[in-house]
Amino acid sequence: MALRPRLPFVVGLRLFPRPGGADELELARRLVEVSAASRAACLLRAVHGLSEAAVHDLLASAGVADPAAAISAADSLAAGHAGPIAALLVSQEFDACALQAGPTDLLRRSRRVRLGLGVAAIGLTAATAMVMTATDDTVPGSSAPAPAADTAFRPADLVRIRAQAWDNTSRVDFTAWPPRGSRSHDDALLRRALATWAHPPAGTRIRLAPATTAAAPTTAPQLLYAGDVADRAVVLLYDGTRLARYSESRSPAHSAELSVARTDDADLTTAAAVSLNSGKNTARYLLAPWISEAGIRDLLRPDVLARPLRTAKDGVTQPVPVVSAGHGCASRPVLQLRSSARIVEKHSFLLADWGGLSPAHLTYIPLPGKDGPPGRPREATGSAALLAWAHTACALGSLGDAGVRSVNAWDFAEQDLPDRGGTAVWTCARADTWSGPGDAAVTLRTGREPSARTVARARSTAACSRFGQNIAATTGWRSPTGHWYVLAAGSRAVTRLTVSGDVSATRQGRTLDLPASRRPRTHVRATLATGEQLNALESP
Template sequence: MESERTPTPPAARAGSVFLRHYDRLTRIAYLVGPSGRAPQARLVRAHRDVQRALPWRSGRELTYPRLRRRVLRSAARRRLLPQPVLITWAWHTTVGGSAAHRTVADGLARLAPRARAAYVLVVVEGLTRADAVAAMRDLGWADADAAMTAAAGLVARLRDAHGLSGGHQRALLAEPPADPTVVRLRAPDPLGVRLLRAGRITLVAAALLLVAGLVASLPAGAPAQERPVVMRQAVPAVARVPAGAWTGTSEFTLAAWPSRGAKADDDTLVRAAAAAWQVGGAGDRAVTVTASAGAVTDPPVGAPALLFAGPVDGTTVVVLADSTRVATYTEREGAEPRLTVQPAPEHDEYATSALRLPAGEGKVRYLLAPWAAAPQTRALTGTGWRDLGVRDGLTEAVAIPAHERCWNGPLLRLRSTLVGQGLPYTLGDFGSAALAHLMYIPPGVPGPISRPHELDATGGPAAWSSLGCALADTRGRSPGSVTAWELWRGRLAQGTASLVCVRTAEPGSANQVSAVVVSGAPAVVATASGTRLCSRYAQDVVVAWWTRDTQGRWYHVAAGSHAVRRITVRTAAGTRQGPSPVVSGPFTRRPAGKVTVSATNDTGEPVPVLD
């Protein structure tokens, strides 16, 4: 029993928090600290700020938020005199990054330290704006609101000017170029080598004195069990939300979901699930902890929300969530407990309408948001919707449609008086906890597109039904939304064809764009990632590809969206131009050499080409 265990000493608990979160804390210090210094100085200062945040004495229990607060205060502090960098046997710098990494870094460098802290709290740590402002006010920063406004401005500028969504920015800052614990070693300054050689004896003596001091600081008579080899962390508190609380909020996120399930009040079970997420263990039992779809198994940020706890088809299931991840804990008789961590859905009322729960071999159930109702399901290639029964927010079991290499659903259709003016909207199950909002844009839509249509729009089901094989690689990647934009529909040499631009937005990851030609079996003819193409920010696009007819003859096709007025194609065989589509050929064999495609829209501006 818990009461019979030897309590973990406060120093050990503090040390465990420090060790487990060291990477996250140094990242915070690195991003918030001064950016104009040499790379070595920035790295050293980040580590110093975190190490100095660890109190000398273990007073009250040291939690991650307290430690983060101390790191933020130190990192944002302006120092008149920079501290020296220790000369070592090799210089260390962060790993080089892409242009997108440099864009985010440059934007951060232009912010004041407290604005950088606000940005990090929201984008990197996943706090809400209100929680981030409260955290900065706890630091005594009177300008917390102004800092948050500046941070929000940077998020918007990176999104609008560079096509970097908030999730993409978060993903970039989770990679090695922004991680001060991942470094490159290069040749040091020769003078530094000589100084290091001359001072080696002094450094060794200082190290010996330090070790002696640490040994002397240990209590001589401390019993062995108070010097634990494995440091443990306190189990975090779990937030339980009352049933009607969501009716008083304007934010449709998982944090508004009520705690449901027959075992929502089972403290022992819920604590076991929270412990599995926090420290990878539930009491004295080992727990298999896994992550998928780009999530990490790090402990929850803040108190995780309890969404569900109860039996599901012979398995006891607990669902917890923090601001960016969903953790599903399962216990089954005769099997080791498991915890799976996956990305949480994006913070909008569509994506947060349902979560996927496993329901035995070949089946799933869906846990619905309190604002979602009238659930129905079908396969992607199906024709009729089937009503689903719901009990305590959990739908009846749904069979996963048979498929070989292609994705075939299931699809989940919902309604809500608070979402989409009460009209039905569709979510796609790609195998992760978060479902994807499926949308459609028909060809030839005049004027700017402010928002895609729902999948049920005229032409949507037919267009979507042919995309399953093109979306096979999306399974398990937890996309937040997938939009099928039918750019063009007409006739080619092999018959009737349509050109669909499929845009996939993934939480915490770069977006993915695929151009799919549907003429018989769909074929992906071009792809791109980290782009604004086929979004409301870049609605004009041309796609170019090679194709063959039934007689084996080659054609080059360039087709564009509604506003494209002129396309010019230059091949080794000559130049063709005209309105969309421009077809070059037939050729008995595919011409060698580069093909150049350019295009303009109805205002004469150049149009990007995806090929």
């Protein structure tokens, strides 16, 4: 009779996928609920970036009875998920080649090993405590936790998008950026960046945009860039809703800095450039792969064409001058970019550095027509837009210095001035932030003044947005003959203006001017076509 070996013994190996987090488990549950054709369509659309037509043809050639229904179910699956589904689908939990192997019969052995390790840990802890009590050699600053590489993601976990994904996707944003930079395969640098985002060590300078958390990503982030910029090494990561820029000195000390900013719902323009450094006078930008032409222009000189901006093969620009707060208004440099014709033909737009990781998108709404519908924001590259921004740019220093997503200049009223003062244009400039709230500033510009002057401001307001399309404002104005007037104006839906205070009067229409004493103090109330009352924005 054959003798059996003493238990436990290994009979075979058990293969099973690597476990994922809560997001992966939820996605796995949703995938089970749809058909195999829908799962295939989801993978082809989200991960491989194929168009709807291409996926339809592939499913039809594979014998799927209703490809359109499968694609519809795949799109609803992606839309119903809170985060970027592509990053989850490429994780190890859904990788059929990433398996764990283990014996099937080592339960008792594992219990014994754990028991032995527990006893050894207790002994080691006691011995360590005795040694520390005897020596008491504490290193200053050692209480700060070091980067925990075992809890951070590894460089191999990073999501890397193929180089031409932006040319074959309906989602043109940061999810279409490929990894670039000379150090995109430097595992040591990438490991330090990931570990710092997970557990910033003592001494790390952390910069957070408004309403942004520094919490580590819950899924493996996407690598956008890793390379040397001036005297620092820079790593740019994206987790689906936030950009994280890690930089360190190229000296052995590796003094580190981590900047994190919200970028949820970025698009072709707001995901077109990212600042790679935080210099006081200049900045280098990493341009999106779909940018075919780059230039720099001065907003204060609308009649001067943009000059070309040199860009390296990896998308990094030459140093671009930036203007810090409190440095006057001699110039206002902005980026003028053009998208590839493979995305949209003849599409140029302006980006201005507002102190954040991604520059703010500048737009413009012209004066309302006599009978036309309300205007919509358009690119600020036309002659009327450039003229408006030339007068308005210097008056926008009060709109905040970080977290700005876009700034729109809306010429909402035009007014003939008394005493042959010419024509005035009322403009509401609104800065929208990534977190939602926005600030507004109303300016008045005339042909006799080189720049507009701010006459009203509002913080955290819906004014001058698509949710606040009605506005009124007022100011005192001195004519060329030296006489003072109260000026007021409202947007297209205003039918009557009522002034109270140092001067009292009511006028039908969208504008008024009333003689007044020096620097009059007044309050204006506007009546809309619907009969609703609207208070004018307050002066600064």
